[in-house]
Amino acid sequence: MALQILLNVLLAFVWMFLSASFNASTFIVGYILGLLIIFMLRRYFHSRFYVIPFLVICKLILIFLKELLLSNIAVLKVILAPSMNIQPCIFALPLEVKKDWEITVLSNLITLTPGTLVVDVSEDRNTLYVHALDAPNVEETIKQIKESFEKTILEVSK
Template sequence: MILYAVNLLMAMIWAAITGSASLHNLIFGFCLSALILGLIREQVNGVGYITRSLRFLSLLGMFFIELAKSAWKVTVMVLSPKMDLKPGIFAFPLTVTRDFEITLLANLITLTPGTLSVDVSEDGKTLFVHALDCADPDGARRDIADGFERKIRETFE
């Protein structure tokens, strides 16, 4: 995580040196500093920095896709003449173990319409999720495990 901060700092230094804080110049500075950090990765103990950055971008892209899909589903549910909803809370067994991974997963679930992270068990092994339509809790568990949780594990392994 420290390399991300270094990368952002280097991008800001790039913008200061060039005298332009435009978005495309900041993005160019960020990419340039990522390339530099990739070249000196052994010296800064960041062997998988670029790979991890690409995985993080993949996680971010997946979040936006899931956000759009779930917003559409909720819109269809709300606008349908017969709202046949079965709201409920289900327990999701966690495979991520670190606190920031659990927090990130809970936030991603909460930010997608139709779901809300309610609580985490004391031992940190179960996340309780409220779903607007909980007709298929096993399917919801599978979607979370194969989606957000898998991407988080890939990104921060």
């Protein structure tokens, strides 16, 4: 992937020299042309096209922002309710992610979402223990985390 990025920047500079214009707009046009060339020649590289992980990371950020907004609203409803009608719990979240950085990213995303906190990781790194402020249906909460955060993290690491 680093080779593809370096090649793309090199192609952008070659475009600047060929067009004899040394400004940012010429570099951007050269970068886009280099991107198209690398996309057409992607089967000759050992790694996948380098833009795909970037797009998946953008998707992960959008999913996190959506979950952040929804959980903020849910916590606000709990705080503003006249009575504390919550069902806090600690549950075990079985993991499909295996690499250390994947577990760290998942743990941080869960912890940064209001109303949830990762308490511990099991010794074998197959389970996260998560505290939820209000989780009336634990299975639904686990399913939601697995289908949003964990699935997208697995897409990034392909």
